[in-house]
Structures are given as C-alpha cells and as structure tokens.
Amino acid sequence: MSTNEQRVAEIVAEHAAREGAMMPILHDVQHEFGCVDAAAEAVIARELNLSRADVHGVVSFYHDFRETADARPEVQICRAEACKARGVEALIPAAEKAAGDRVRLTTVYCLGLCSAGPSARVGDRLHARLDASGLADVIEAAR
Amino acid sequence: MIVRISDDALARALGADELAETFANKGHEVQRTSSWGMHWLEPLVEIDGTGFGPATIADVDAILAGSSDKAIGEIVEHPFIARQQRLTFARAGQTRPTSLEDYAATGGWSGLERARRIGGTQIIEEVTASGLRGRGGAGFPAGIKWKTVAATPGEQKYIVCNADEGDSGTFADRMLMEGDPYALIEGMAIAGEAVGADQGYIYVRSEYPDAIRKLEQALALCAEVIAPFRCEVRVGAGAYVCGEETSLLNSLEGLRGEVRAKPPLPAIEGLFGKPTVVNNVLTLAAVPHILGEGGSSAYDALGIARSKGTMPIQLAGNIRHGGLYEVAFGITLRELVYDVGGGTDSGRPVKAVQVGGPLGAYLHPDQFDIRFDYEAYTEADALIGHGGITVFDDTADMGAMARFAMEFCAAESCGKCTPCRIGSVRGVELIDRIRAGGRRADAVEALPVMHNAPKSGRLPEQEIGLLTDLCETMKFGSLCALGGFTPYPVMSALKNWPEDFMPGREGAVRKVLDRNDA
Numbered sequence: 001m002s003t004n005e006q007r008v009a010e011i012v013a014e015h016a017a018r019e020g021a022m023m024p025i026l027h028d029v030q031h032e033f034g035c036v037d038a039a040a041e042a043v044i045a046r047e048l049n050l051s052r053a054d055v056h057g058v059v060s061f062y063h064d065f066r067e068t069a070d071a072r073p074e075v076q077i078c079r080a081e082a083c084k085a086r087g088v089e090a091l092i093p094a095a096e097k098a099a100g101d102r103v104r105l106t107t108v109y110c111l112g113l114c115s116a117g118p119s120a121r122v123g124d125r126l127h128a129r130l131d132a133s134g135l136a137d138v139i140e141a142a143r
Numbered sequence: 144m145i146v147r148i149s150d151d152a153l154a155r156a157l158g159a160d161e162l163a164e165t166f167a168n169k170g171h172e173v174q175r176t177s178s179w180g181m182h183w184l185e186p187l188v189e190i191d192g193t194g195f196g197p198a199t200i201a202d203v204d205a206i207l208a209g210s211s212d213k214a215i216g217e218i219v220e221h222p223f224i225a226r227q228q229r230l231t232f233a234r235a236g237q238t239r240p241t242s243l244e245d246y247a248a249t250g251g252w253s254g255l256e257r258a259r260r261i262g263g264t265q266i267i268e269e270v271t272a273s274g275l276r277g278r279g280g281a282g283f284p285a286g287i288k289w290k291t292v293a294a295t296p297g298e299q300k301y302i303v304c305n306a307d308e309g310d311s312g313t314f315a316d317r318m319l320m321e322g323d324p325y326a327l328i329e330g331m332a333i334a335g336e337a338v339g340a341d342q343g344y345i346y347v348r349s350e351y352p353d354a355i356r357k358l359e360q361a362l363a364l365c366a367e368v369i370a371p372f373r374c375e376v377r378v379g380a381g382a383y384v385c386g387e388e389t390s391l392l393n394s395l396e397g398l399r400g401e402v403r404a405k406p407p408l409p410a411i412e413g414l415f416g417k418p419t420v421v422n423n424v425l426t427l428a429a430v431p432h433i434l435g436e437g438g439s440s441a442y443d444a445l446g447i448a449r450s451k452g453t454m455p456i457q458l459a460g461n462i463r464h465g466g467l468y469e470v471a472f473g474i475t476l477r478e479l480v481y482d483v484g485g486g487t488d489s490g491r492p493v494k495a496v497q498v499g500g501p502l503g504a505y506l507h508p509d510q511f512d513i514r515f516d517y518e519a520y521t522e523a524d525a526l527i528g529h530g531g532i533t534v535f536d537d538t539a540d541m542g543a544m545a546r547f548a549m550e551f552c553a554a555e556s557c558g559k560c561t562p563c564r565i566g567s568v569r570g571v572e573l574i575d576r577i578r579a580g581g582r583r584a585d586a587v588e589a590l591p592v593m594h595n596a597p598k599s600g601r602l603p604e605q606e607i608g609l610l611t612d613l614c615e616t617m618k619f620g621s622l623c624a625l626g627g628f629t630p631y632p633v634m635s636a637l638k639n640w641p642e643d644f645m646p647g648r649e650g651a652v653r654k655v656l657d658r659n660d661a
Contacts, residue, residue, distance in 0.1 A: 081497055081533050085459075085539065115459045117460075
C-alpha cells in the first residue's frame with residue numbers, strides 16, 4: 001500500500017498544533033499505511049513548513065519507520081544480551097525456516113521481558129519463555 | 144472468591160489473560176493487579192494472600208480446590224519478597240494499576256499535597272537531603288539538577304521523564320509504568336511544583352505497548368488531580384540512543400535523535416531551548432515517598448556511603464529466580480546472584496554477569512564480593528547503570544558477547560561523533576580478526592611501492608593492541624555513553640575470558656593488556 005496524500009494531510013492537521021508534532025504524525029502515518037514513503041514525506045514537509053530533507057532525515061533515523069510497506073505479518077524476536085543468555089540464538093535457524101517467505105522476522109533489542117526470555121512480539125501481543133516449538137507456533141499463528 | 148492475577152506485560156506474555164478469563168468463567172471475581180516481581184512464578188495467582196505459580200489453565204480447578212501443587216504459601220512471607228525493602232515498588236502486586244481508589248488508599252497523592260504546602264525551595268531541599276541520585280545510570284544528584292532548573296529564569300519550563308528503557312536486562316521502568324503509573328505522574332507533578340514547570344512529557348519506547356496504554360489511561364483519569372500540571376505520553380520509534388537525555392530531547396522536538404554536545408545542560412537549555420528537568424522513571428517515582436512526612440531522612444538512612452536509599456535491581460538472563468528486587472544499596476553481587484537469584488536457570492555454573500545493560504562490564508565470579516554502590520562499581524571499571532543484572536552460564540562465548548557489544552553500538556549509534564560511528568564498526572572487524580588468528584597483509588600492503596607497510600600481516604596480539612587503543616579512543620572521545628561505555632563490556636570480556644578470544648593463548652592476551660596498562 002502506498003500513502004494517500006489527502007489522508008496524510010489530515011493526519012498532519014490533527015497534530016499540527018502540538019509541540020513537537022513530527023513523531024506523533026510519523027507514528028500515525030506508519031500505523032495507517034505501514035510505511036512513510038517519499039510522497040508522505042513531501043506532504044508532511046509542505047504542511048509543517050520544513051524541507052523534504054528534514055523529514056526524510058527523521059524518517060530514516062528511526063528503526064520503526066519504513067520507507068516501503070511490507071504486507072507480510074511481522075514477528076519481532078529479541079536478540080539482546082538477556083535473551084542471548086537464555087539461548088535465543090539457537091532458536092533462530094528453526095525460526096527462519098518456520099517463517100519462510102510468509103512472515104517477516106525482525107530483530108528487536110529488548111522487549112523488557114529479560115527474566116523470562118527468549119521473547120517475541122507480534123503486533124501488541126508479547127510472548128515469553130519461548131522454546132523452539134513455542135517460537136514456531138508464534139510464527140505460524142502470525143497474521 | 145476474589146482471584147488476583149497480574150496484568151503486567153510479562154504475566155500477559157505468559158498467558159495471564161487466558162488464565163484470568165478461565166477464573167472469571169467459573170464465576171469468580173478476578174482483580175488484575177500489578178506484578179509482585181517474582182517472574183519465575185508468573186502467571187502468579189493470588190487468593191486470600193496465598194500464591195500459586197507458575198499457573199496454567201490446567202491448574203485452575205486444583206487451585207480453586209486448594210489442592211494445587213503450585214502453591215507457594217503466603218506471598219508476603221516468601222523469602223524473595225520478605226527480604227526486600229520496597230519503597231519505589233511499595234505497591235507492587237497489591238494494587239490495581241490504574242485504580243485511583245487503590246492509589247489514594249495506599250497513601251497516593253500525599254506527597255504532592257505536602258509538596259504544594261511547603262513550596263519549591265523546601266521540596267528541593269528535601270530531595271537533596273534524601274541523597275536521591277538519578278536512577279537512569281549517571282547517578283547525578285536529583286536535588287541539584289532541580290535546583291539548577293528552578294534557578295534558571297524562564298516562563299516555560301518542562302519536566303521530561305526518560306522512559307526509554309532500552310538496556311537489555313532492565314525492566315523496572317516498565318513494571319513501574321505498568322504497575323503504579325500514578326506514582327510516576329505524582330513524582331513529575333512534584334518536580335513541576337519544585338521548579339515551576341506546568342508541562343510534562345513521558346517519552347516511552349515503542350517496544351512497551353502495555354506501558355503506553357496504561358500511562359495514557361492513568362493520565363486521562365488523574366488530569367484534575369495534577370492540574371494545573373499537564374502531562375503527555377510521547378512514543379519513541381526504536382532508537383536505543385534516544386535513552387540519552389539530549390538525544391531524547393531532540394526526538395521529542397521532532398528531530399533525528401542525535402546527541403547534543405553539553406554544555407549547555409538540559410537544565411538550562413533543554414526541550415525547545417527551555418530549562419528542563421530530565422529524570423528517569425525510577426528517580427521520579429521515588430519522589431512521592433521522599434516528600435512524605437519524614438520521607439527524606441528515612442531515605443537518606445538507607446544505603447551506604449554516597450549511594451543512598453534503595454535501588455530496584457532487575458535479575459535477568461539465565462537466572463533461576465529472576466525478577467524485581469528492590470533493596471538498599473550495599474548488597475553484594477554474590478548475594479544477588481546466588482542467595483536471591485538461586486544461580487543459573489540452566490543449573491550450570493555461572494560464567495559471567497553483566498551489570499548495567501549493554502554498556503556495562505562483564506564481571507567474573509571472582510569479583511562477586513563487589514557491593515552495589517555507584518563509586519564501588521566505578522572503581523572496578525564497571526557501572527551500575529539502571530540496575531540490571533544479566534547472568535550467563537558457562538556455555539556463553541564471551542568473545543561473541545564482546546563482538547555483539549560493538550555490533551550493537553554500530554547498529555544504534557546516532558552517527559554524530561566519529562569514535563562511536565566508525566569505532567564500533569572497526570571494533571567488530573578487529574574482534575573478528577583476533578578470533579580468526581590475526582590477518583595476512585592485504586593486496587595493497589603487499590605492493591612493492593608500499594615501503595612502510597608491514598609485509599607479514601598482523602598477529603592477533605597486535606590486533607589486541609589496536610582494539611585496546613580503539614577502546615581508549617571511544618571511551619574518551621565519544622559524545623555520550625553509547626560510544627563511551629561500549630568499551631566496558633568489550634575490555635572486561637577480553638580481560639576476564641582471554642581464552643574466548645585466543646583459545647590456548649591466554650598468556651599472550653594478558654601480556655598485551657599488561658603492557659598497555661603500564
């Protein structure tokens with residue numbers, strides 16, 4: 001999906017009066033369209049009276065914002081120190097196999113469930129104490 | 144029957160919602176409370192003070208019949224809870240997080256009421272007297288920061304809560320925001336009262352959806368109580384470096400989360416150039432207690448030397464009894480890892496403990512007598528950071544962990560300063576070469592015209608010398624703690640476990656390190 005210019009302008013208008021409106025705007029655009037593409041950046045720049053470079057600089061800085069949408073479901077797997085200590089690295093090959101081309105696996109550095117790793121996130125749903133089969137179930141259930 | 148089950152993200156990730164639904168379907172009243180912090184027992188079911196955990200749906204009938212083998216007895220008498228000194232987490236496990244009624248019934252808002260009576264100067268005096276230091280990592284005295292903001296002229300001032308808890312092995316901010324959001328909000332309102340700020344922002348990382356939701360609910364419910372102070376949640380976007388205060392301020396302003404050079408201090412020119420208090424969640428949440436009657440001297444009486452009060456310590460990684468353990472400063476690492484934590488979860492020997500998140504040093508079991516104290520850790524070339532303790536068993540490859548520290552720094556560097564941006568990439572390459580046994584001269588070095596280039600390549604010992612130099616440069620030349628502290632895990636791993644870098648040639652590693660020390 002690409003962004004709809006009119007809708008992006010509406011989102012900007014909703015937040016424009018707030019202090020530091022940029023991040024809330026980008027989150028809403030990302031949430032609605034699955035990306036903040038060049039067309040959206042141009043609209044945001046115009047409405048906030050910034051250069052397109054200013055907006056692109058912000059979008060490209062943060063891991064959460066994508067420049068193109070990906071329709072596949074996303075499963076985030078924590079691979080930071082605490083989850084490594086609990087063996088997440090050994091689960092990765094099987095997870096990649098379970099994901100195949102259908103699911104996008106991404107690495108996240110810490111979901112804050114460090115005493116009960118390995119952990120994963122799908123949307124706003126968290127999973128902890130995963131073993132190989134638990135993680136495979138999470139990946140297979142991801143929609 | 145009243146059944147209490149936590150709605151903390153960790154309990155929910157382990158099936159607490161489904162468990163609660165099962166009890167409700169059987170006709171019982173389910174109260175969703177904050178978590179006690181005994182994570183190995185989550186989901187923990189509490190009926191009349193007795194705990195059952197870790198509970199699954201299959202255990203429900205036995206729990207109701209009183210015959211479950213998951214019973215752990217009275218929760219408050221459990222050794223993990225009974226030995227703690229909970230001030231910041233006094234309500235953990237006992238109240239419904241967003242219930243104003245529960246908060247008021249447990250002493251909530253009394254700190255704010257008293258703060259309003261005694262006024263800014265007195266508030267700052269009491270916070271200073273309590274000895275409270277910033278719990279985010281740097282340990283800067285909170286009272287002095289507040290005093291600077293109060294003394295700086297300005298019509299608009301801000302209170303910013305740093306809730307960008309990105310360190311692996313830490314989750315106390317998350318638990319506090321999800322379990323006792325009003326304590327944080329009250330602390331911010333008191334800070335506002337102290338310095339003359341009427342607007343607050345809580346910058347929460349996007350990896351914490353539950354904390355964001357609960358804070359927004361809580362803020363909507365208590366708007367009248369904290370008025371004229373106003374507060375808003377702002378959500379980060381996956382950048383670890385935004386936990387650094389100046390980078391966080393840039394992000395709040397809608398800019399790239401790049402670190403700012405200091406001075407000017409945020410206390411003088413912070414958010415939108417205005418005087419700003421930036422404090423961590425735990426710092427602000429400790430304030431309501433301190434502002435209670437006699438709170439500041441009670442806080443000062445706890446702890447040792449210049450580390451006063453309590454620290455919510457997070458036991459994480461490969462540990463049997465992981466969770467939140469709030470205790471006065473001074474406890475040794477040995478007590479934390481073995482007596483409280485019960486050793487590793489895998490049952491294997493402890494190999495290393497990382498204290499203070501991804502930028503903290505790896506400590507060897509030989510160093511476990513170290514006491515939890517800001518200065519003691521600094522002296523040992525380590526840091527307390529945000530109080531996270533990550534335990535590794537003997538299967539851990541410390542060379543790989545050192546490489547990961549550099550890799551993480553490369554992935555998360557904001558790019559503003561060279562030692563961090565380039566140094567981290569070179570660091571990964573160097574560690575790879577050390578582990579591969581050095582490197583041969585490359586095609587360019589081998590050219591006859593390259594008179595000064597060594598023709599024999601480089602030995603791993605020489606690469607270690609380079610890595611040591613690189614770490615020195617990063618430590619002293621980086622703008623913020625990301626590049627500046629990444630050398631701690633790298634060098635501590637190299638010093639303590641040379642066999643994981645050059646198997647069978649530990650002596651050679653030590654020789655290079657000793658020469659560099661001299």
